[in-house]
Amino acid sequence: GExxxxxxxxxxxxxxxNSIINCAYSNSASDYFIWYKQESGKGPQFIIDIRSNMDxxxxxxxxxxxNKTVKHLSLQIAATQPGDSAVYFCASTGRLYxxxxxxxxxxxxxxx
Amino acid sequence: xxxxxxxxxxxxxEMGQEVTMRCQPILGHNTVFWYRQTMMQGLELLAYxxxxxxxDDSGMPKDRxxxxxxxxxxxxxxxQPSEPRDSAVYFCASAEGAKxYEQYFGPGTRLTVT
Numbered sequence: 001g002e003x004x005x006x007x008x009x010x011x012x013x014x015x016x017x018n019s020i021i022n023c024a025y026s027n028s029a030s031d032y033f034i035w036y037k038q039e040s041g042k043g044p045q046f047i048i049d050i051r052s053n054m055d056x057x058x059x060x061x062x063x064x065x066x067n068k069t070v071k072h073l074s075l076q077i078a079a080t081q082p083g084d085s086a087v088y089f090c091a092s093t094g095r096l097y098x099x100x101x102x103x104x105x106x107x108x109x110x111x112x
Numbered sequence: 113x114x115x116x117x118x119x120x121x122x123x124x125x126e127m128g129q130e131v132t133m134r135c136q137p138i139l140g141h142n143t144v145f146w147y148r149q150t151m152m153q154g155l156e157l158l159a160y161x162x163x164x165x166x167x168d169d170s171g172m173p174k175d176r177x178x179x180x181x182x183x184x185x186x187x188x189x190x191x192q193p194s195e196p197r198d199s200a201v202y203f204c205a206s207a208e209g210a211k212x213y214e215q216y217f218g219p220g221t222r223l224t225v226t
Contacts, residue, residue, distance in 0.1 A: 032213045043116075043203050043217030044155070089155065093213050099168065100213060102155040 012109045019077040021106050023090035026071065030092035033066055034100065035075045039086045047075070047088075077108075085110045114138045116218035118204050124224045130192040133221045135204030136185055143212050144187045145205040146172075146179055149220070155203075161187065194225045 013019045025033070031052050036044040050057045050064045050073075057064050063076040073090050087107050091100040117136045125131055137144050145160040159169035164181040172179065176198075178190045191198055201222050205215040 034213050041219075043205070043220050044215075045217065046214050049213060091213070099157060099160070100215070104154050 009104075010107045010109065012111060013080050015080060015082060015110055015112050017080055019075075019080045019084070019108060019110075021075045021077075021088050021090075021108065023073040023075075023103055024071055025073060025090070025092050025101075025103075027092060027094060027101070028068070028071065030094070030101075032093045033064070033073050034091045034093075035062075035064060035073075036089045036091060036102075037084075037086045038089065038105070044089060080108075080110050082110050082112070084108060116204055116206050116216050118202075118218035118221050120221060121219060122222045122224075124226065125194055126226055127195055128193040129225075130190065131194050131198075131223060131225075133189045133202055133204075133223070135187040135189075135218055137187065137204070137206030138208075138216055139185070141206035141208045141216070142184075143207040144181060145207070145215060146187070146189050147203040147205065147217075148200045149203060150200045158189070158202075191223075194223075196225045199223055199225050 032049050034049040035047040037047050038044040048059045048062055048064050050066050055066050061078045065074045077084055087105040089105045090103045094101045119134045143162045146158040148156045148158055156171055158172040159179040160167055161181050176191055181187045201220040203217050203220045205217040207215045
Protein backbone atom coordinates (compact mmCIF):
# COMPACT_ATOMS: atom_id res chain seq x y z
CA GLY A 1 0.00 0.00 0.00
CA GLU A 2 0.95 3.63 0.02
CA UNK A 3 3.39 4.75 2.66
CA UNK A 4 5.61 7.64 3.45
CA UNK A 5 8.36 6.96 5.96
CA UNK A 6 11.32 8.64 7.57
CA UNK A 7 14.86 7.36 7.99
CA UNK A 8 15.66 8.91 11.40
CA UNK A 9 13.35 9.49 14.33
CA UNK A 10 15.55 12.17 15.96
CA UNK A 11 18.07 14.61 14.54
CA UNK A 12 20.26 16.73 16.82
CA UNK A 13 22.12 19.72 15.36
CA UNK A 14 24.06 22.70 16.60
CA UNK A 15 22.57 26.13 16.22
CA UNK A 16 23.84 27.65 13.00
CA UNK A 17 24.48 24.35 11.27
CA ASN A 18 22.49 23.11 8.31
CA SER A 19 19.93 20.35 8.89
CA ILE A 20 18.85 17.67 6.48
CA ILE A 21 15.73 15.64 7.14
CA ASN A 22 15.07 12.67 4.91
CA CYS A 23 11.95 10.83 3.84
CA ALA A 24 11.16 7.81 1.66
CA TYR A 25 7.89 7.33 -0.15
CA SER A 26 6.32 4.44 -2.02
CA ASN A 27 3.59 5.96 -4.19
CA SER A 28 5.09 6.92 -7.53
CA ALA A 29 1.77 8.43 -8.61
CA SER A 30 1.82 11.26 -6.05
CA ASP A 31 1.49 14.69 -7.64
CA TYR A 32 2.79 16.70 -4.72
CA PHE A 33 5.17 16.18 -1.82
CA ILE A 34 4.91 18.39 1.19
CA TRP A 35 6.74 19.16 4.42
CA TYR A 36 4.96 20.12 7.62
CA LYS A 37 6.42 21.32 10.93
CA GLN A 38 4.78 20.60 14.26
CA GLU A 39 5.89 22.44 17.38
CA SER A 40 5.05 21.08 20.78
CA GLY A 41 1.39 21.58 21.65
CA LYS A 42 0.46 22.93 18.23
CA GLY A 43 -1.01 21.65 15.03
CA PRO A 44 1.16 20.89 12.00
CA GLN A 45 2.18 23.89 9.93
CA PHE A 46 2.71 23.84 6.16
CA ILE A 47 6.31 24.63 5.21
CA ILE A 48 6.85 23.94 1.54
CA ASP A 49 5.65 21.73 -1.28
CA ILE A 50 7.18 20.39 -4.45
CA ARG A 51 5.42 19.13 -7.51
CA SER A 52 6.38 15.72 -8.82
CA ASN A 53 7.78 17.17 -12.08
CA MET A 54 10.38 19.20 -10.16
CA ASP A 55 13.53 18.06 -8.37
CA UNK A 56 14.29 21.12 -6.27
CA UNK A 57 12.41 23.99 -4.74
CA UNK A 58 13.68 26.72 -2.44
CA UNK A 59 11.90 28.72 0.18
CA UNK A 60 13.07 30.99 2.94
CA UNK A 61 16.00 29.10 4.56
CA UNK A 62 14.51 25.80 3.39
CA UNK A 63 15.11 23.69 0.31
CA UNK A 64 13.21 20.58 -0.68
CA UNK A 65 14.82 18.01 -2.94
CA UNK A 66 12.93 15.26 -4.73
CA ASN A 67 14.64 12.22 -6.21
CA LYS A 68 12.02 10.19 -8.02
CA THR A 69 14.50 7.55 -9.11
CA VAL A 70 14.99 6.36 -5.55
CA LYS A 71 11.69 7.75 -4.19
CA HIS A 72 13.42 10.03 -1.75
CA LEU A 73 12.49 13.45 -0.41
CA SER A 74 14.59 15.71 1.78
CA LEU A 75 14.20 18.99 3.59
CA GLN A 76 17.27 21.13 4.08
CA ILE A 77 17.18 23.91 6.67
CA ALA A 78 19.99 26.46 6.44
CA ALA A 79 21.50 28.04 9.55
CA THR A 80 19.27 26.10 11.91
CA GLN A 81 17.83 28.16 14.75
CA PRO A 82 16.34 27.17 18.13
CA GLY A 83 12.91 28.04 16.71
CA ASP A 84 13.34 25.25 14.19
CA SER A 85 13.12 22.65 16.95
CA ALA A 86 10.00 20.64 16.14
CA VAL A 87 8.78 17.42 14.58
CA TYR A 88 8.90 17.47 10.80
CA PHE A 89 6.52 15.40 8.70
CA CYS A 90 6.77 14.63 5.05
CA ALA A 91 3.54 13.95 3.21
CA SER A 92 2.41 13.10 -0.28
CA THR A 93 -0.85 13.30 -2.12
CA GLY A 94 -2.29 9.82 -2.27
CA ARG A 95 -4.38 8.01 -4.84
CA LEU A 96 -7.18 10.45 -4.09
CA TYR A 97 -5.78 13.91 -4.72
CA UNK A 98 -7.38 15.48 -1.69
CA UNK A 99 -5.89 13.04 0.78
CA UNK A 100 -2.44 13.42 2.28
CA UNK A 101 -0.38 10.46 3.41
CA UNK A 102 1.79 11.56 6.33
CA UNK A 103 5.06 10.00 7.39
CA UNK A 104 5.87 9.13 10.99
CA UNK A 105 7.83 12.32 11.71
CA UNK A 106 11.41 13.28 12.60
CA UNK A 107 12.19 15.27 15.70
CA UNK A 108 14.73 18.04 15.14
CA UNK A 109 16.54 19.18 18.28
CA UNK A 110 18.65 22.32 17.98
CA UNK A 111 21.36 22.80 20.59
CA UNK A 112 23.08 26.10 21.39
CA UNK B 113 -4.39 36.70 11.08
CA UNK B 114 -6.77 34.01 9.81
CA UNK B 115 -6.56 30.70 11.60
CA UNK B 116 -8.51 27.54 12.29
CA UNK B 117 -10.08 27.45 15.74
CA UNK B 118 -11.07 24.37 17.71
CA UNK B 119 -13.04 23.90 20.89
CA UNK B 120 -12.60 22.60 23.47
CA UNK B 121 -8.80 22.53 23.68
CA UNK B 122 -8.90 19.83 26.33
CA UNK B 123 -11.60 17.33 27.24
CA UNK B 124 -11.57 14.67 29.92
CA UNK B 125 -14.56 12.37 29.99
CA GLU B 126 -15.61 8.99 31.22
CA MET B 127 -16.04 5.97 29.04
CA GLY B 128 -19.51 5.84 27.49
CA GLN B 129 -20.06 9.60 27.42
CA GLU B 130 -20.70 11.59 24.27
CA VAL B 131 -17.96 13.92 23.09
CA THR B 132 -18.45 16.76 20.62
CA MET B 133 -15.52 18.64 19.12
CA ARG B 134 -16.01 21.80 17.09
CA CYS B 135 -13.96 23.50 14.41
CA GLN B 136 -14.21 26.82 12.66
CA PRO B 137 -12.28 26.70 9.37
CA ILE B 138 -10.59 29.72 7.86
CA LEU B 139 -13.14 31.92 6.13
CA GLY B 140 -13.22 31.11 2.45
CA HIS B 141 -11.65 27.67 2.76
CA ASN B 142 -13.97 25.11 1.21
CA THR B 143 -12.26 21.89 2.29
CA VAL B 144 -12.20 20.71 5.89
CA PHE B 145 -10.33 17.73 7.30
CA TRP B 146 -10.47 15.88 10.63
CA TYR B 147 -7.35 14.07 11.82
CA ARG B 148 -6.47 12.06 14.90
CA GLN B 149 -2.92 11.97 16.24
CA THR B 150 -1.51 9.37 18.61
CA MET B 151 2.01 8.29 19.38
CA MET B 152 1.35 4.83 18.01
CA GLN B 153 -0.54 5.66 14.82
CA GLY B 154 0.72 9.13 14.01
CA LEU B 155 -1.56 11.40 12.00
CA GLU B 156 -4.62 9.60 10.68
CA LEU B 157 -7.21 11.16 8.41
CA LEU B 158 -10.69 10.52 9.74
CA ALA B 159 -12.89 12.45 7.33
CA TYR B 160 -13.00 15.41 5.01
CA UNK B 161 -15.57 17.70 3.48
CA UNK B 162 -15.64 19.84 0.39
CA UNK B 163 -18.21 22.61 0.17
CA UNK B 164 -19.79 21.07 3.30
CA UNK B 165 -20.38 17.72 1.60
CA UNK B 166 -18.65 14.67 3.08
CA UNK B 167 -16.24 13.24 0.50
CA ASP B 168 -14.50 10.54 2.47
CA ASP B 169 -14.95 9.20 5.96
CA SER B 170 -13.34 5.84 5.41
CA GLY B 171 -10.83 6.48 8.18
CA MET B 172 -13.51 6.92 10.79
CA PRO B 173 -15.01 4.15 12.98
CA LYS B 174 -18.57 4.28 11.70
CA ASP B 175 -20.28 2.79 14.69
CA ARG B 176 -19.33 5.55 17.12
CA UNK B 177 -17.93 8.50 15.18
CA UNK B 178 -19.82 11.01 13.11
CA UNK B 179 -18.74 14.19 11.36
CA UNK B 180 -20.90 16.98 10.01
CA UNK B 181 -20.73 20.51 8.66
CA UNK B 182 -23.96 22.26 9.68
CA UNK B 183 -22.73 25.37 7.87
CA UNK B 184 -19.60 26.70 6.19
CA UNK B 185 -18.23 28.10 9.45
CA UNK B 186 -18.67 25.02 11.64
CA UNK B 187 -17.50 21.42 11.47
CA UNK B 188 -18.25 18.95 14.23
CA UNK B 189 -16.86 15.57 15.19
CA UNK B 190 -18.86 13.46 17.62
CA UNK B 191 -17.97 10.29 19.44
CA GLN B 192 -20.80 8.34 21.05
CA PRO B 193 -20.11 6.35 23.13
CA SER B 194 -16.50 7.26 23.84
CA GLU B 195 -13.93 4.62 24.74
CA PRO B 196 -10.46 4.85 26.31
CA ARG B 197 -8.86 3.97 22.97
CA ASP B 198 -10.30 7.20 21.55
CA SER B 199 -7.87 9.18 23.69
CA ALA B 200 -5.82 11.25 21.27
CA VAL B 201 -5.38 14.76 19.90
CA TYR B 202 -7.95 15.57 17.26
CA PHE B 203 -7.04 18.17 14.66
CA CYS B 204 -9.18 20.03 12.24
CA ALA B 205 -7.58 21.52 9.13
CA SER B 206 -8.90 23.58 6.27
CA ALA B 207 -7.69 24.26 2.74
CA GLU B 208 -8.60 26.55 -0.09
CA GLY B 209 -9.58 25.68 -3.63
CA ALA B 210 -7.39 23.22 -5.50
CA LYS B 211 -4.38 23.41 -3.16
CA UNK B 212 -5.80 20.93 -0.71
CA TYR B 213 -2.30 19.69 0.15
CA GLU B 214 -1.61 23.08 1.76
CA GLN B 215 -3.64 22.56 4.88
CA TYR B 216 -3.99 24.91 7.81
CA PHE B 217 -4.35 23.07 11.09
CA GLY B 218 -6.10 24.15 14.24
CA PRO B 219 -4.50 23.81 17.69
CA GLY B 220 -6.24 20.49 18.32
CA THR B 221 -8.50 19.04 20.99
CA ARG B 222 -6.73 16.77 23.45
CA LEU B 223 -9.24 14.10 24.43
CA THR B 224 -8.77 11.82 27.40
CA VAL B 225 -11.32 9.07 28.00
CA THR B 226 -11.04 7.35 31.38
